[in-house]
Amino acid sequence: MINIKENERLEMLNHSCAHLMAQAIQHLYPQAKFWVGPAIEEGFYYDIDLGDEVIKEEDLERIEREMKKCAKDAKNIIRHELTKEEALEKFKDDPYKIDLISRMDENETVISCYSQGDFTDLCRGPHVANTKELKYFKLLKFSGAYWKGDSNNKMLQRIYGVCFDNQEDLDNCLKEIQEAKERDHRKIGKEQELFMNHELVGSGMPLWLPNGAIIRKQLENYIYEKEQKLGYLHVYTPCVGTVDLYKTSGHWDHYKENMFPMMKVDEEEFVLRPMNCPHHMLIYGNKLHSYRDLPIRIGEFATDFRYEASGAVKGLERVRCMCQNDAHLFVRPDQIGEEFKKVVSLILDVYHDFGIKDYKFRLSLRDKEDKEKYFDDDQMWDEAEAKLREVLKDLGVEYFEAIGEAAFYGPKLDVEVKPAVGPEVTLSTCQLDFLLPRRFELSYIDSNGEKQTPVVLHRAIFGTFDRFTAFLIEETKGAFPTWLAPTQVKVIPVNPEYQGDYGEEVNNLLLENGVRSELDNRNEKLGYRLREAQTSKTPYTLILGDQEKQDKTISYRLYGEKDTTTLPQKEFIQLIKKEIDEKRLREKR
Ligand code: TSB
Ligand code: ZN
Numbered sequence: 001m002i003n004i005k006e007n008e009r010l011e012m013l014n015h016s017c018a019h020l021m022a023q024a025i026q027h028l029y030p031q032a033k034f035w036v037g038p039a040i041e042e043g044f045y046y047d048i049d050l051g052d053e054v055i056k057e058e059d060l061e062r063i064e065r066e067m068k069k070c071a072k073d074a075k076n077i078i079r080h081e082l083t084k085e086e087a088l089e090k091f092k093d094d095p096y097k098i099d100l101i102s103r104m105d106e107n108e109t110v111i112s113c114y115s116q117g118d119f120t121d122l123c124r125g126p127h128v129a130n131t132k133e134l135k136y137f138k139l140l141k142f143s144g145a146y147w148k149g150d151s152n153n154k155m156l157q158r159i160y161g162v163c164f165d166n167q168e169d170l171d172n173c174l175k176e177i178q179e180a181k182e183r184d185h186r187k188i189g190k191e192q193e194l195f196m197n198h199e200l201v202g203s204g205m206p207l208w209l210p211n212g213a214i215i216r217k218q219l220e221n222y223i224y225e226k227e228q229k230l231g232y233l234h235v236y237t238p239c240v241g242t243v244d245l246y247k248t249s250g251h252w253d254h255y256k257e258n259m260f261p262m263m264k265v266d267e268e269e270f271v272l273r274p275m276n277c278p279h280h281m282l283i284y285g286n287k288l289h290s291y292r293d294l295p296i297r298i299g300e301f302a303t304d305f306r307y308e309a310s311g312a313v314k315g316l317e318r319v320r321c322m323c324q325n326d327a328h329l330f331v332r333p334d335q336i337g338e339e340f341k342k343v344v345s346l347i348l349d350v351y352h353d354f355g356i357k358d359y360k361f362r363l364s365l366r367d368k369e370d371k372e373k374y375f376d377d378d379q380m381w382d383e384a385e386a387k388l389r390e391v392l393k394d395l396g397v398e399y400f401e402a403i404g405e406a407a408f409y410g411p412k413l414d415v416e417v418k419p420a421v422g423p424e425v426t427l428s429t430c431q432l433d434f435l436l437p438r439r440f441e442l443s444y445i446d447s448n449g450e451k452q453t454p455v456v457l458h459r460a461i462f463g464t465f466d467r468f469t470a471f472l473i474e475e476t477k478g479a480f481p482t483w484l485a486p487t488q489v490k491v492i493p494v495n496p497e498y499q500g501d502y503g504e505e506v507n508n509l510l511l512e513n514g515v516r517s518e519l520d521n522r523n524e525k526l527g528y529r530l531r532e533a534q535t536s537k538t539p540y541t542l543i544l545g546d547q548e549k550q551d552k553t554i555s556y557r558l559y560g561e562k563d564t565t566t567l568p569q570k571e572f573i574q575l576i577k578k579e580i581d582e583k584r585l586r587e588k589r
Contacts, residue, residue, distance in 0.1 A: 001176050002169070003041045009165070014039040016077065016127045017067075017137050017163035018046050023119035024066035025159075029053060034121065035096045035147060035156055043162030047145050049096065055157045060139040063159070067137070074132040075117040079125060087111040087122065096147075097122050136170040137163035140177065144311075151309070183420040185473035186315040192478055192486070192536065194469075195316055204313035204320030206466070211486035214516070215472070216465050218484050220301055222583070223325050223350070223461060230346065232299040232327055237279040239303045243269040248439055249278040254373060254408035258306050272305035277409075277433075277458060280328040281440040284454075289444040291332055294454060295339050299327035301465070316470040317419060325462040330454045332444070336432065340391045340413075343430045343459045347415060350428075350461055355585045356417070356475065359427070361397050363388065364405035364412040374408055375435055384432050385411045407458070409435040420474045427471060431458040476586075479537040479559055482576065483583045489517040489576070490533040494545040496521045502549040506542060506569070513573050515580070534559065539586075540576065559586075 004010045018037035021044075025032050029050050037046030082090060084101065090113070091097035100122060101111065114123045116131050128134065139161040147153035164170040181187065189195050194212035201207060208216060224234065243262055246252040251259070251274065260272045273279070280298045289296065303323050312318055331339045351359065366374045366381055374381070388411050392399060399413070406412055410433040414426040433456040443451045462468035472480070482488050491507045493499035500521050510517035518538075520529050526543075533541040541557045543564065548555055554572040555564050567575065 011039045014044040018044040045160045047156045055142045071134045077116045077127045180420040185470040188478040214486040232297040234299045240270045276302040295331040316466040322464040329457040360416045361399035362414045363401045366406040367404035409433045427463045482539040483580045489540040490538045491519045491542045
């Protein structure tokens with residue numbers, strides 16, 4: 001996807017197109033007041049106060065038509081410069097512009113406006129010279145957006161669009177947007193009945209349907225087995241803790257705005273937990289440890305609750321109730337490097353198994369100025385950040401740095417991926433923490449018999465099962481590898497009346513062999529049933545006619561392919577079981 005902001009000409013075109021849209025809206029909605037309308041990576045948007053009016057889908061076309069008209073008027077886009085006083089006077093009836101002007105830097109002595117015909121907007125520019133240059137544009141979508149992003153403020157209407165220099169670029173962009181929509185895990189999740197939401201449960205609280213639950217169970221089994229082999233000890237802990245627990249950990253001071261509010265039960269004050277570290281710290285502290293016992297790796301598939309802004313909640317990707325593939329590794333200072341490297345190689349191993357190639361490592365550091373988010377101990381932070389950089393250098397992985405993205409307790413190495421729609425998100429994470437072990441007064445006895453404080457690595461390979469599944473749906477476009485597919489085989493007798501019994505026999509044989517098979521014995525045309533097996537993206541479709549019934553064979557077709565192969569029953573079972581056992585990716589089949 002083209003990044004509009006990386007091309008000066010495109011950025012200017014899109015910014016000018018935002019003005020053109022505002023002009024058209026002013027014609028159609030005379031009461032409209034305009035907040036800001038920048039060019040963004042995907043094109044442009046404008047935030048508009050339309051009074052009581054709410055934009056509907058069909059309005060976009062109407063606005064677009066008016067934009068074409070305004071563009072054809074071929075008005076020059078002219079810059080004027082004003083003093084602050086003049087600007088305040090000019091926009092005195094527009095509270096939004098007054099707000100912008102009043103907040104402008106003292107040093108900004110000149111304030112610029114751009115006019116095109118009957119429309120003037122406060123703006124720094126630059127713009128194209130004439131509206132006739134704006135020919136190849138499209139309005140894409142709209143949403144509500146709180147003024148200044150604050151939910152206590154009025155909800156404005158945000159309309160998005162995109163503009164190019166030629167029809168071909170616009171068409172390509174629209175095609176990409178369409179493809180991304182097709183890949184969106186929310187769409188596929190609905191079509192394939194993977195998960196649902198219900199207002200009675202609440203926003204950001206998805207319900208995993210049977211098909212989605214099969215995928216999740218496979219993911220759990222997969223990562224559990226890997227972690228077992230690597231010496232992780234899995235536990236179960238409650239998804240609440242007392243306020244005191246989170247005061248001890250520091251979450252109460254540094255993470256409160258991400259937490260659900262406290263609830264009182266008898267005399268105890270509880271919170272739904274946003275993270276599992278405090279519970280695991282208590283488990284570590286439950287007995288004495290010698291330096292020889294370390295590292296101790298405590299893992300859990302743990303449910304957490306976080307307050308995410310309602311506008312940010314998205315399918316399975318950003319939820320308020322999530323399940324982390326979490327672990328806390330308690331190590332001696334001399335073990336940090338080795339243990340960290342083991343985590344990174346586990347991440348790489350898992351990505352290889354899933355065929356994930358498009359990702360970036362991000363070194364997430366603290367923002368030194370932000371004393372509220374980060375605990376105040378420069379020495380501890382410097383030590384942790386230096387250690388992490390050293391490990392990354394040893395590993396030789398490429399990464400970029402991001403200030404202000406660290407956890408409140410320490411720096412992180414995050415893995416960033418790009419969803420079909422929307423900005424990048426973090427999948428895996430590995431975090432270095434010198435703080436929580438101190439706050440929980442954890443210790444081990446060193447070789448001299450002295451008490452020492454362990455260091456903790458927080459890590460989540462999948463991140464959460466929720467986000468990882470969202471990502472997987474989009475990566476595979478819903479055509480999961482056989483080992484993950486909710487239905488692995490569709491058994492279709494050519495004519496249920498004649499081969500229905502054979503279909504049942506084959507279906508049962510598959511089920512007995514642990515293959516997730518489904519018999520389609522419906523009284524529907526063969527073509528219809530085959531098409532349905534295709535649209536559901538089932539990996540194997542079995543087509544059983546008289547010949548197969550007579551020879552006790554199986555004819556199968558792979559999803560997305562036209563050829564049919566015939567094998568004896570036993571051989572087919574062997575073939576599919578091997579593919580499942582090896583967790584083979586589709587392209588490696
Ligand atoms: C790794 N205490 C650590 C843990 O030990 C922790 O909670 N880290 S985290 O805050 O980064 O969260 C772990 C992972 O959860 C993230 O890397 C991300 O992949 C995933 N995640 C975070 N917020 C959400 C959310 N709202 N919805 C879905 N997944 C999320
Ligand atoms: Zn943690």
